[in-house]
Amino acid sequence: MRSHRCGDLRTTDEGAPVALCGWVHTRRDHGGVIFIDLRDVAGLVQVVFNFSEAPALQGAAEGLRSEFCVRVEGEVRRRKEGTTNEALATGEIEVAATSLEVLSVSATPPFQVDEHHDVEEMLRLKYRYLDLRRTRMQSNLQLRHAIVSSIRRFYDAHGFTEVETPMLTRATPEGARDYLVPARLHPGSFYALPQSPQLFKQLLMVAGLDRYYQIVRCFRDEDLRADRQPDFTQLDVEMSFVDREDVLAVTEAMFKQVWAEVLGAELQDFVRLTFAESMARFGTDKPDLRFGMELTDLSGALQQTEFRVFQAGKEEGGAVKAIVLGSQGGMPRKQIDALVEEAKALGAGGLVWIAVADEGLRSPVEKFLSEDEHRELPRAAAAKAGDLILIVADGHAEVVDRVLGSMRNRLGKHLGLVPERARADPEAWKFAWIVDFPWFERDEAAGAWTAIHHPFTGITPDTVDYLESAPEKVLSKAYDITLNGWELASGSIRIHDRALQERVLAALGISKEEAQARFGFLLDAFAFGPPPHGGIAPGIDRIVALAAGEDNIREVIAFPKTQSAADPLTGAPAPVDADQLEALHLALKPPGPT
RNA sequence: GCCCCAGUGGAGCAGCCAGGAGUGCUCAUCUCCCUGUCAAGGAGAAGGUCGCCAGUUCAAGUCUGGUCUGGGGCGCCA
Numbered sequence: 001m002r003s004h005r006c007g008d009l010r011t012t013d014e015g016a017p018v019a020l021c022g023w024v025h026t027r028r029d030h031g032g033v034i035f036i037d038l039r040d041v042a043g044l045v046q047v048v049f050n051f052s053e054a055p056a057l058q059g060a061a062e063g064l065r066s067e068f069c070v071r072v073e074g075e076v077r078r079r080k081e082g083t084t085n086e087a088l089a090t091g092e093i094e095v096a097a098t099s100l101e102v103l104s105v106s107a108t109p110p111f112q113v114d115e116h117h118d119v120e121e122m123l124r125l126k127y128r129y130l131d132l133r134r135t136r137m138q139s140n141l142q143l144r145h146a147i148v149s150s151i152r153r154f155y156d157a158h159g160f161t162e163v164e165t166p167m168l169t170r171a172t173p174e175g176a177r178d179y180l181v182p183a184r185l186h187p188g189s190f191y192a193l194p195q196s197p198q199l200f201k202q203l204l205m206v207a208g209l210d211r212y213y214q215i216v217r218c219f220r221d222e223d224l225r226a227d228r229q230p231d232f233t234q235l236d237v238e239m240s241f242v243d244r245e246d247v248l249a250v251t252e253a254m255f256k257q258v259w260a261e262v263l264g265a266e267l268q269d270f271v272r273l274t275f276a277e278s279m280a281r282f283g284t285d286k287p288d289l290r291f292g293m294e295l296t297d298l299s300g301a302l303q304q305t306e307f308r309v310f311q312a313g314k315e316e317g318g319a320v321k322a323i324v325l326g327s328q329g330g331m332p333r334k335q336i337d338a339l340v341e342e343a344k345a346l347g348a349g350g351l352v353w354i355a356v357a358d359e360g361l362r363s364p365v366e367k368f369l370s371e372d373e374h375r376e377l378p379r380a381a382a383a384k385a386g387d388l389i390l391i392v393a394d395g396h397a398e399v400v401d402r403v404l405g406s407m408r409n410r411l412g413k414h415l416g417l418v419p420e421r422a423r424a425d426p427e428a429w430k431f432a433w434i435v436d437f438p439w440f441e442r443d444e445a446a447g448a449w450t451a452i453h454h455p456f457t458g459i460t461p462d463t464v465d466y467l468e469s470a471p472e473k474v475l476s477k478a479y480d481i482t483l484n485g486w487e488l489a490s491g492s493i494r495i496h497d498r499a500l501q502e503r504v505l506a507a508l509g510i511s512k513e514e515a516q517a518r519f520g521f522l523l524d525a526f527a528f529g530p531p532p533h534g535g536i537a538p539g540i541d542r543i544v545a546l547a548a549g550e551d552n553i554r555e556v557i558a559f560p561k562t563q564s565a566a567d568p569l570t571g572a573p574a575p576v577d578a579d580q581l582e583a584l585h586l587a588l589k590p591p592g593p594t
Numbered sequence: 595g596c597c598c599c600a601g602u603g604g605a606g607c608a609g610c611c612a613g614g615a616g617u618g619c620u621c622a623u624c625u626c627c628c629u630g631u632c633a634a635g636g637a638g639a640a641g642g643u644c645g646c647c648a649g650u651u652c653a654a655g656u657c658u659g660g661u662c663u664g665g666g667g668c669g670c671c672a
Contacts, residue, residue, distance in 0.1 A: 026632075026633065026634090027634095028630090028631050028632060028633095028634045028635090029628085029631095029634090030628060030629055030630070030631065030634075030635085031627070031628040031629065032628075032629040033628095033629040033630065033631080034629095034631095035630075035631055035632065035634080037632070037633095044632095046631085046632065048630085048631095050629075050630095051629085052629075065623095066622080079630090080630080082630090083630055083631075083632090085631090085632055087632080088632080091632085108604070108622075108623060109604090109605090109622085110604065110605075111604080111605050111606090111622090112605065112606095112621070112622065112633090114621095114633065115633095116606095116621085116633060117605065117606055117620095117621075118606070119605065119606075120600095120601085120605085120606090120664070120665095121664065121665070122663075122664050122665095123605080172672080174672050175671080175672035176670085176671050176672075177670085177671085195671095195672080196672095198672090220671060221671095222670055222671040223669085223670060223671075225666085225667080225671085226665090226666070226667090228671070341598095342598095345597060345598070345667080345668080346667085346668070347668070402668090406667090406668095450672070451672050452672080453672065454672040455672065456672095457672090508672095552665095562663090562664065562665090563664070563665065563666090564663085564664085568664095
């Protein structure tokens, strides 16, 4: 039907007769001559209908409208001097049309298919097939394919076997809320869609697969964010006879290959941070390492403080920390007030700001500070004259970290501390391994210890003895990859010892009977010579979003859902017929207060 | 569950703080003109119960309350 793709034509094709198929991108009607930009998957090319050369085409060409699907025959011509278009890859040539066939007409599109307008996301999703015609979305999907393709090549070359695992599986009460599927053949019972293939991949290790990977959809029924969809794609990996360094090395090599092949960036070795160091320096376990502005601990300088707000930071478990905004001492009061509001919205009681000047400190709390503190505070915060210090104090250190960490990430970009860099520039990509996570975290509401990673995560040998006596001191064999402030991957060396696994479940407050009911199949499998094993699961959507420079994973998913987990295109979720409910042994309760 | 932002002809915005006739801008649509444009240009036209429901007021796009939808975040996400 066609001889070339529109966007591929170059001056080397000059004189060639071509047949092109594509969509009318724009139309410029000059009366005796009409130009259209014809668009296909490869790009745009200008087609000329010149009615003195091809008078037969006049009627059809005048009838062309945006997004008509057409076939054009013609000849590739070099454009005359002064009429070339540098903005187009095909801008040195054009196609002089000799025939025009309208393959299908288009209604007036609900929005313009171009890169120049930001359209309401709801509308984009409702007409996603039009939204996806845009260059940005086409290149995002192509980039996604290139990344996944490179990932598969890597694991294929390293002895991994891709194995599929069930989509209809068993609910796991731990962790996120499950999506449930009623079982027609088992009245009252439900399958769950997998939150991840975690248990299956461990079983594959027991089965002797040795090295497994899978690019797999996972499902979590939790509230959405810019980096979270109810169904999302993971690169799931598991390896036998490995320790942490083996998994880290293979995974890091994979990322290096993908970045080299797809983005042309030769990555340096990943930085490594312990969880404790990351929290102390950046207030988060997913730090953006593209700029400084690290958190500083002011508790030393404020030992003797009389100021009540700062005293909160000296309480057991509390903290008083600061970030310094370089040369922002003159920030307008209105903007500072906005920062204070932001801190409060993030859970801080307030935000103390201090502008450092040559002649001293300027701050609403200046009068509460002693002479020593006037001298020591800027020094402890590493601030110089002209800087603005932002201080948060709270009885809970995690509040201080969360607030300052979050403000740091936002302000870093807002203040232009993150330089624009080319994709191929290794400096654009600040990968880091975060290691030595605590195993447990305290669920204050339930008054219980819960797993930070998951219940099958290994424990470092030197902290395993704290399992029963001091769970807060237990460190896990878990590791994360972070990139530019995003968590990209999470994994661990697993427990392969049945006795230890049972001790861990006991520490989580899960009884033997309960454990047997929930994960008995895994514990049973561990009775049959399980190999030491471990793995990792990078998020494909996040990897692609970062690589594409998007700040939302919806931009790299063909058919994503809205924040309320709905799909405006298909109308999902939707009610079902009474017949269907009947077959599933389900009766609906009217919605209402419970 | 909570906080913040947004909703105005088909699309994107302004108008709202400080109430006075649906006012304006860019694009799209329709008609006409135009042979070198390229997000073409020129002339004209059509198109809106200002998300929805209440309230305040002589008068509401504008003020108040509620609600729905979309987006960002907190909680949640082993």
